[in-house]
Amino acid sequence: MAAHTAVLSMSKILNPFWGGRLGNTVKVFGTTLTSHRNKTGNRRDDIPPPAKYGGRHTVTLIPGDGIGPELLNHVREVFRFSCVPVDFEVVHVNSAQESEDDINDAITAIRRNGVALKGNIETKHTMAPSVKSRNNLLRTTLDLYANVMHCQSLPGVQTRHKNIDIMIIRENTEGEYSSLEHESVSGVVESLKIITRVNSLRIAEYAFQLAREKGRKRVTAVHKANIMKLGDGLFLQCCREVASGYPDITFDSMIVDNTTMQLVSQPQQFDVMVMPNLYGNVVSNVCAGLVGGPGLVPGANYGRDYAVFETATRNTGKSIAHRNIANPTAMLLAGCMMLDHLKLYDYATLIRNAILTTMNETRLHTADIGGQGTTSDVVQSIMRIIHSTGPLTSAL
Amino acid sequence: MMARSVCSLSGTLKLVFSNRLTRPPPARYGGRHTVTLIPGDGIGPELANHVCELFRFCCVPVDFEVVNVDSSMDSEEDIDNAIMAIRRNGVALKGNIETNHNLPPSYKSRNNLLRTTLDLYANVMHCQSLPGVTTRHRDIDVMIIRENTEGEYSSLEHECSVPGVVECLKIITKTKSLRIADYAFRTARAKGRRLVTAVHKANIMKLGDGLFLECCKEVASGYPEITFDSMIVDNTTMQLVSRPQQFDVMVMPNLYGNIVSNVCAGLVGGPGLVPGANYGEDYAVFETGTRNTGKSMANSNTANPTAMLLASCLLLDHLKLHAYASMIRRAIISTVTETQLHTADLGGQGSTSEVVQSVMNAVQSTGPLTLSI
Numbered sequence: 001m002a003a004h005t006a007v008l009s010m011s012k013i014l015n016p017f018w019g020g021r022l023g024n025t026v027k028v029f030g031t032t033l034t035s036h037r038n039k040t041g042n043r044r045d046d047i048p049p050p051a052k053y054g055g056r057h058t059v060t061l062i063p064g065d066g067i068g069p070e071l072l073n074h075v076r077e078v079f080r081f082s083c084v085p086v087d088f089e090v091v092h093v094n095s096a097q098e099s100e101d102d103i104n105d106a107i108t109a110i111r112r113n114g115v116a117l118k119g120n121i122e123t124k125h126t127m128a129p130s131v132k133s134r135n136n137l138l139r140t141t142l143d144l145y146a147n148v149m150h151c152q153s154l155p156g157v158q159t160r161h162k163n164i165d166i167m168i169i170r171e172n173t174e175g176e177y178s179s180l181e182h183e184s185v186s187g188v189v190e191s192l193k194i195i196t197r198v199n200s201l202r203i204a205e206y207a208f209q210l211a212r213e214k215g216r217k218r219v220t221a222v223h224k225a226n227i228m229k230l231g232d233g234l235f236l237q238c239c240r241e242v243a244s245g246y247p248d249i250t251f252d253s254m255i256v257d258n259t260t261m262q263l264v265s266q267p268q269q270f271d272v273m274v275m276p277n278l279y280g281n282v283v284s285n286v287c288a289g290l291v292g293g294p295g296l297v298p299g300a301n302y303g304r305d306y307a308v309f310e311t312a313t314r315n316t317g318k319s320i321a322h323r324n325i326a327n328p329t330a331m332l333l334a335g336c337m338m339l340d341h342l343k344l345y346d347y348a349t350l351i352r353n354a355i356l357t358t359m360n361e362t363r364l365h366t367a368d369i370g371g372q373g374t375t376s377d378v379v380q381s382i383m384r385i386i387h388s389t390g391p392l393t394s395a396l
Numbered sequence: 397m398m399a400r401s402v403c404s405l406s407g408t409l410k411l412v413f414s415n416r417l418t419r420p421p422p423a424r425y426g427g428r429h430t431v432t433l434i435p436g437d438g439i440g441p442e443l444a445n446h447v448c449e450l451f452r453f454c455c456v457p458v459d460f461e462v463v464n465v466d467s468s469m470d471s472e473e474d475i476d477n478a479i480m481a482i483r484r485n486g487v488a489l490k491g492n493i494e495t496n497h498n499l500p501p502s503y504k505s506r507n508n509l510l511r512t513t514l515d516l517y518a519n520v521m522h523c524q525s526l527p528g529v530t531t532r533h534r535d536i537d538v539m540i541i542r543e544n545t546e547g548e549y550s551s552l553e554h555e556c557s558v559p560g561v562v563e564c565l566k567i568i569t570k571t572k573s574l575r576i577a578d579y580a581f582r583t584a585r586a587k588g589r590r591l592v593t594a595v596h597k598a599n600i601m602k603l604g605d606g607l608f609l610e611c612c613k614e615v616a617s618g619y620p621e622i623t624f625d626s627m628i629v630d631n632t633t634m635q636l637v638s639r640p641q642q643f644d645v646m647v648m649p650n651l652y653g654n655i656v657s658n659v660c661a662g663l664v665g666g667p668g669l670v671p672g673a674n675y676g677e678d679y680a681v682f683e684t685g686t687r688n689t690g691k692s693m694a695n696s697n698t699a700n701p702t703a704m705l706l707a708s709c710l711l712l713d714h715l716k717l718h719a720y721a722s723m724i725r726r727a728i729i730s731t732v733t734e735t736q737l738h739t740a741d742l743g744g745q746g747s748t749s750e751v752v753q754s755v756m757n758a759v760q761s762t763g764p765l766t767l768s769i
Contacts, residue, residue, distance in 0.1 A: 125609075129602035136600065160532035176566070181603035187570030191604035193548070197560030224651070227508065229501035230553035231564040236497075257658040261686065264637055264662035278597070282655055285630040289637035313634065 050342075051113040057342050060109040060116035061088040065095055066316035068119020070324075071331040074379045075117065078332060081383050084339065084347045089113060093134055095122040103134045107141050116308045117338055119331075120316045132179055135314065140173045142308070144301035145199065146206045147172040147280060149312040151287040151297055156360030157369050161290050167216065167272045168287060169207040170280025172301055174199050177277045195231040195276065200238035206302075207239075207274035208246045219243065221253040222275035222283060235276055260286055288313045295327025295368045298334035300341075307341050309334040324374045327366040329355060332382070354385040422715075423485040429715050432481040432488035433460040437467055438689035440491020442697075443704040446752045447489065450705065453756050456712065456720045461485060465506055467494045475506045479513050488681045489711055491704075492689045504551055507687065512545050514681070516674035517572065518579045519544040519653060521685040523660040523670055528733030529742055533663050539589065539645045540660060541580040542653025544674055546572050549650045568604040568649065573611035579675075580612075580647035581619045592616065594626040595648035595656060608649055633659055661686045668700025668741045669732075671707035673714075680714050682707040697747045700739040702732060705755065727758035 051058040061076075063069040079086055091109045093102040103121075110116045121134040138144075147170040153162055180192040204221075211219050221239040225232040236253055243251035254262070256279045262269065263286050275283060288297045299312030311330035320326050332355050339348035358364050358381045365371025366378060423430040433448075435441040451458055463481045465474040475493075482488045493506040510516075519542040525534055552565040577594075584592050594612040596605040609626055616624035627635070629652045635642065636659050648656060661670045672685035684703040693699050705728050712721035731737055731754045738744025739751060 123599040125598050125602070125606065129606065133600055176597075177600050179600070179602075181601060183603060187607075189568045189603045189607050191566040191568070191601050193564040193566060195562045195564070224548075224654075225497055226495040227505060227549050227551070228553060228564050229497070229551075230555060230562045233497070233501065234560075234562050257654045257686065258688075260633070260655050261658040261662035261667065264659055265666060278651075281597075281630045282633050285634040286637055286659065289634035293638060294634065313630065315631075 051115075056085040056087055057115070057344075058087050058089055058113050059338065059342075060106065060113045060118075061090045062093055062106050062116060062118035062121070063090065064093070064119025064316070065122040066120065066318040066321045067326040068121075068316070070322065070375065071326060071328050072117065072119055074328050074375065075331055075335045078351060078379060078383060078386075079335065082347060082351060082386050084344065084351075086339070086342070086344070088117075093121050095124065095134060098127065098131055100132075100137070103137055107138060110138075110142060110306055110308065114306055115338060115341060116306070117335060118308055118310045120310065120314045122316045122318070129181070136177055136179060138308070139301060142303050142306045143173060144303040144306060144308055145171065145173050145202055146302045147284075147299060148210070148302060149284045149287070149297060149299045151284075151291045151312075153291050154296065154356070154359055156356075156363055157292040157296065157365075159290065159292050161267050164267045164287070164291055166267065166270045166287055167210070167214070168280065168284045169203065169210065169272065169274045170284060171199060171203040171274075171276050172280075173277075175277030193228075193231060193278075195234050197234060197238060200235045200276075201242060204239040204242035204274060207272060208242055208249060211249050211272045212246060216249070216272045218250045218252070218271040220259075220270060220273045221251070222256050222259045222273055222279050223253060224256050224279070225253075226255060232276065239274060256282070259283060263287065263290065285313055293327070293368050294330065295366065296329050296333075298330050298337055300334070300337050307338075309338045309341070324376055325367050326375050327368050328375050328378055329359065332379075350386060350389070351382070354382045354389070357385050358382050423487075428457040428459055429487070429717075430459050430461055430485050431711065431715075432478065432485045432490075433462045434465055434478050434488060434490035434493070435462065436465070436491025436689070437494040438492065438691040438694045439699040440493075440689070442695065442748065443699060443701050444489070444491055446701050446748065447704055447708045450724065450752060450756060450759075451708070454720060454724060454759055456717065456724075458712070458715070458717075460489075465493050467496060467506060470499070470503060472504075472509070475509055479510060482510075482514060482679055482681065486679055487711060487714060488679070489708060490681055490683045492683065492687045494689045494691070501553070508549055508551065510681070511674060514676050514679045515545060516676040516679060516681055517543065517545050517575055518675045519657075519672060520583070520675060521657045521660070521670060521672045523657075523664045523685075525664050526669065526729065526732055529665040529669065529738075531663065531665050533640050536640045536660070536664055538640065538643045538660050539583070539587070540653060540657045541576065541583065541645065541647045542657060543572060543576040543647075543649050544653075545650075547650030566601075566604060566651075568607050570607060570611060573608045573649075574615060577612040577615035577647060580645060581615055581622060584622050584645045585619060589622070589645045591623045591625070591644035593632075593643060593646045594624070595629050595632045595646055595652050596626060597629050597652070598626075599628060605649065612647060629655070632656060636660065636663065658686055666700070666741050667703065668739065669702050669706075671703050671710055673707070673710050680711075682711045682714075697749055698740050699748050700741050701748050701751055702728060705752075723759060723762070724755070726762065727755045730758050731755050 063072050091106040093106050123133040149168045151166045153164045174194045176193045178194045183189050223232040223236050225236050267290055294313040294315045297312040301308045336348045336352045364373045364378055364381050366373050435444045463478045465478050495505040521540045523538045525536045546567045548566045550567045555562050596609050598605040598609050640663055667686040667688045670685035674681045709721045709725045737746040737754050739746050
């Protein structure tokens with residue numbers, strides 16, 4: 001109890017400086033901050049304050065490979081143009097190197113700043129299996145347990161399905177991505193898929209709180225518990241337990257194969273979906289395909305203390321790198337999500353509106369959605385719209 | 397590397413050859429075949445009845461040995477009987493047997509048990525756009541070959557010494573991966589297909605799916621006229637919903653196969669249209685492609701019989717009764733495409749029995765000799 005009051009009083013003192021993260025925690029988790037604090041005890045004391053100095057935030061930027069560097073350059077360009085008070089600390093990660101120094105530097109930078117924007121880091125199949133996926137390493141080390149992707153049909157993009165509005169919450173740290181594999185007998189490989197009660201409860205809790213906060217009515221758990229009875233059975237059980245604490249939200253479950261089939265026939269039936277790692281990967285890619293492709297949807301990885309924003313489908317886009325044809329929308333919208341996270345709502349809305357106007361009204365589309373615009377055309381158009389509607393910008 | 401792979405392949409072939417000598421002869425007596433029929437649960441029994449009705453009407457020389465499997469029973473006696481019947485007859489037609497989640501985890505999925513015991517290692521599903529069915533995508537023609545016995549469906553799970561932590565094992569072996577890849581390439585060659593795509597997640601599961609991919613590459617080197625490429629499963633599903641026409645033949649481990657085949661079934665019109673086949677060395681079992689129990693629409697005369705009827709045509713092809721197979725298949729396709737008698741899942745108002753009647757009418761008008769309607 002003493003800890004509770006001590007922490008409350010500390011929050012009052014630090015309130016002006018805590019702007020970014022604490023406030024956002026309240027926003028995301030819905031229920032009072034104090035109840036969350038009670039769960040975590042004294043650990044809140046050692047979380048560094050947000051990297052906000054003189055009103056300017058510092059955010060880690062990891063360019064990655066493929067189309068990552070050019071898209072992130074555009075993000076920086078747009079932010080600079082719109083006078084967004086964010087400075088980027090660029091950390092390069094070389095995917096061709098076997099040593100983990102690069103990614104460790106990146107992780108340290110994110111721990112320092114609390115927020116990051118990243119491109120996808122390539123995982124070369126030809127390297128030894130001991131070289132772990134850098135993206136995966138980042139997610140598990142920082143415990144970014146929730147991957148959130150919001151797929152919405154955009155009016156200006158022609159797709160086969162309309163009126164899609166699905167929020168996908170995917171467990172981001174365990175499941176099939178544990179990277180625990182071994183070859184005991186030659187020619188026989190065992191890959192371990194780990195499901196834990198703690199992580200399943202945590203992601204289910206996140207899903208329901210997010211659903212409540214956004215006013216969503218239904219949460220669907222996607223699983224394969226008829227085959228993986230213990231593993232996905234545990235996940236399903238945890239979801240049901242958490243669901244019982246949210247009587248205002250309907251909970252149902254669906255097997256992953258049926259889910260994917262329903263998604264391609266009638267995706268409008270889904271509202272919020274929560275699932276383990278691999279199914280999340282597949283389902284989020286299907287949904288991204290349904291709303292127009294990988295170039296349109298931003299994704300966010302939330303942990304308790306950190307948040308990393310990227311494109312939802314995590315494509316490296318090697319084949320379209322440096323050709324000025326990549327769609328910058330996903331990365332720019334990810335930048336807007338980051339601004340929302342930093343509580344710079346005005347800037348976020350300004351840039352988001354400009355992006356949506358470009359997409360829907362001027363119909364300036366890149367090749368992946370059937371147009372002929374280049375990346376720089378789209379970015380220029382966005383900046384022009386910001387200039388015409390926004391308060392103050394640098395010269396065009 | 398090449399020599400090693402050739403040795404392993406020839407070793408497998410030697411095993412295959414010796415098995416062929418000891419395989420029992422087909423259950424064909426007096427020109428009539430005996431086929432095991434497992435009705436299953438949900439819509440299975442009524443669809444199986446329609447198949448029997450249709451076969452009888454068309455005078456198909458096939459007798460069904462019906463084996464019921466009770467999914468609520470704990471003992472494995474029922475499924476063992478079914479397996480024995482299939483061993484005896486060599487061929488089966490089955491409905492999906494329900495796996496009740498509420499039973500304890502020691503209760504294994506009956507369908508899975510059947511597939512692994514009979515070593516039905518290849519699940520083949522051919523998804524084709526049918527002209528009379530309106531779908532969002534056109535001209536889809538994808539053949540999905542899915543490893544059917546290992547992978548994530550090994551049913552090997554345990555709760556570690558730490559409570560609340562469950563480990564599921566996904567097993568990938570070199571022999572089975574080589575076998576399924578070989579099957580895929582042979583089938584592609586036999587059907588004159590140009591491209592085989594391996595679907596995997598080797599960037600994350602480097603050893604497991606890495607081994608699968610390696611085996612596919614080894615086998616591909618022996619089929620120079622067929623192009624081989626690979627694609628990560630998440631990208632595959634995204635490509636499938638945007639541009640499915642780019643795929644030709646796809647080969648993949650068990651779980652990805654499950655998901656990809658369901659996506660493709662959804663793209664061509666739903667679970668009521670696509671038949672599936674499970675092939676092993678010695679046995680073949682035919683069923684609907686997406687293995688739905690359809691509990692919610694059981695006994696309401698609204699299920700789409702097309703998938704089960706097309707599965708029975710695949711069965712007839714396997715028994716080399718090609719004339720009957722093409723006759724029935726033509727009738728089914730004409731019912732689906734020309735007469736526009738669609739069931740509820742395709743957006744129409746027809747009932748199951750109406751569709752079956754229409755198929756029988758079509759057979760009678762074009763076929764040689766049938767019983768009276």
